[in-house]
Amino acid sequence: MNQPTLASEAFQPQLSVSGLTVRRGERLLFADLLFELKPGNVLLLRGPNGVGKSTLLLALAGIVRPDAGTIAGAERTDLHLLNYQSGLKARLTVSENLTFWQAMNGASGLTVDVALDAVGIGGLGVLEAGYLSSGQLRRLALARLLVSARPIWLLDEPSAALDAEGEALLGRLIDAHRQRGGIAVVATHHDLPLVDQAGVETLILGGAA
Numbered sequence: 001m002n003q004p005t006l007a008s009e010a011f012q013p014q015l016s017v018s019g020l021t022v023r024r025g026e027r028l029l030f031a032d033l034l035f036e037l038k039p040g041n042v043l044l045l046r047g048p049n050g051v052g053k054s055t056l057l058l059a060l061a062g063i064v065r066p067d068a069g070t071i072a073g074a075e076r077t078d079l080h081l082l083n084y085q086s087g088l089k090a091r092l093t094v095s096e097n098l099t100f101w102q103a104m105n106g107a108s109g110l111t112v113d114v115a116l117d118a119v120g121i122g123g124l125g126v127l128e129a130g131y132l133s134s135g136q137l138r139r140l141a142l143a144r145l146l147v148s149a150r151p152i153w154l155l156d157e158p159s160a161a162l163d164a165e166g167e168a169l170l171g172r173l174i175d176a177h178r179q180r181g182g183i184a185v186v187a188t189h190h191d192l193p194l195v196d197q198a199g200v201e202t203l204i205l206g207g208a209a
């Protein structure tokens with residue numbers, strides 16, 4: 001597998017959250033969240049199942065409307081959201097799926113073939129996506145981050161189903177993204193193998209820091 005090489009053009013994103021409060025039904029998930037992310041920052045969202053990590057990512061993506069507070073600094077087109085609702089078309093090939101997303105999100109990153117190679121599924125481009133294993137599906141989702149360059153990555157359990165080599169790959173991808181100024185907000189139950197811990201913060205939902 002190739003070492004992922006992202007385009008060198010620098011990002012200058014900012015993501016400012018203030019007073020952010022979200023309820024689901026009757027339940028208050030979180031209130032008065034305050035944080036500011038700058039180029040190169042990573043925010044890890046931690047906390048038990050059901051505490052609101054995915055919901056916070058959806059709020060940052062503009063999909064869940066907050067009950068109070070503001071989210072500033074990012075346009076919808078600055079964001080990549082990687083979660084379980086990946087919009088995969090099982091009857092299209094792996095390459096066709098990635099080409100579709102590239103057309104949707106802009107061909108500002110790697111080519112489809114290079115991106116598939118970078119995430120270790122370069123040999124699977126002609127396979128119908130419905131036949132991919134869980135880990136291969138997750139790698140395809142990662143390739144989606146690479147074909148369209150966007151400065152803010154919102155990643156929901158990105159290491160789920162990845163093997164040890166895949167987790168290491170994920171760490172390298174996030175590190176490369178940060179090196180060009182990108183921001184990542186990552187909901188995870190696992191430690192990420194990031195090389196550089198500077199600029200990495202943790203937000204624990206539903207518990208003490």
Ligand SMILES: Nc1ncnc2c1ncn2[C@@H]1O[C@H](COP(=O)(O)OP(=O)(O)OP(=O)(O)O)[C@@H](O)[C@H]1O
Pocket residue numbers: 024025029047048049050051052053054055056187
């Ligand atoms: N559309 C919805 N309507 C009502 N409640 C919802 C809705 N979506 C999610 N919830 C609830 O909101 C809470 C937070 O869910 P969320 O998926 O954000 O948790 P999480 O911290 O990401 O959990 P996990 O670690 O299991 O992925 C859960 O109790 C869930 O049942």
